[in-house]
Amino acid sequence: MEKVAVVTGSAEGLGKGIAHRLCKDGFKVVVHDINEPMLNQTVKEFKEEGFDVHGVVGNVAKREDQFNVVKETVAHFGRLDVFINNAGVDAITPFLQVEEEELNRSFQINVNGTVFGTQAAAEQFIKQETKGKVINACSIAGHESYEMLSTYSATKHAVRSFTHSSAKELAKHQITVNAYCPGIAKTRMWDRIDEEMVKHSDNLKPGEAFEQYSSAIALQRYQTPEDVANLVSFLASDDADYITGQTILTDGGLVYR
């Protein structure tokens, strides 16, 4: 039987890479995003490659949208096996200038979204009476706290904590919860981080913040969506059945835990 996965925020970036890899692994995949035109484009591309995918628009910050993506997945593919809480947003601001709006938006998407997604997926796994896997997007910023990224780092620390506690509570249902913690991947998220860091710096030129961060990577290259997808593919597979509550770094040698 083919397994079914949902990847939130998968119209582009790391989520798209993860969704593509899971399709290649033989999953039926629900591609999900808040950006409808980009979502439609990605679904079209994947279908042209012959993959069995279905697009669902949604905002992870809304609890009803997260339950809806699970409902639509089951209506379309008949079941759910893996739910990937990938969607997330960055925030780059000097600490003294962090405002309520940034805190609320970042926590609503990165943290509340992960909680609601996990609840919706777990409810379905329990109803199905099957094992299930929840896989969260954490970050090196869930292990270290970075300058200019205080809000973002706080949200990813919260994701790490929810990964631990939900894993403990859901284990009795044979539901595992793990997280992938990427380092410096060249997606549109890092384009924005670089732009904002340069804006707030006296001596950085465009591209230099990204270069500075990347130059610390032991393996001497920045990360690709494929690097991240390699780990997620494993975490989504039966080979990871005995792993739960882990937040695994995939960063080329940057943060050591």
Ligand SMILES: NC(=O)c1ccc[n+]([C@@H]2O[C@H](COP(=O)([O-])OP(=O)(O)OC[C@H]3O[C@@H](n4cnc5c(N)ncnc54)[C@H](O)[C@@H]3O)[C@@H](O)[C@H]2O)c1
């Ligand atoms: N790029 C990196 O270096 C890096 C490093 C560590 C962790 N991460 C994490 O990986 C995940 C993916 O990052 P990325 O670099 O691909 O980001 P990205 O900005 O390139 O892509 C994010 C995708 O999520 C979608 N999205 C945003 N808000 C949403 C919402 N409220 N509901 C549904 N979809 C939404 C966007 O439309 C976009 O398609 C994020 O959780 C991010 O924090 C990224």
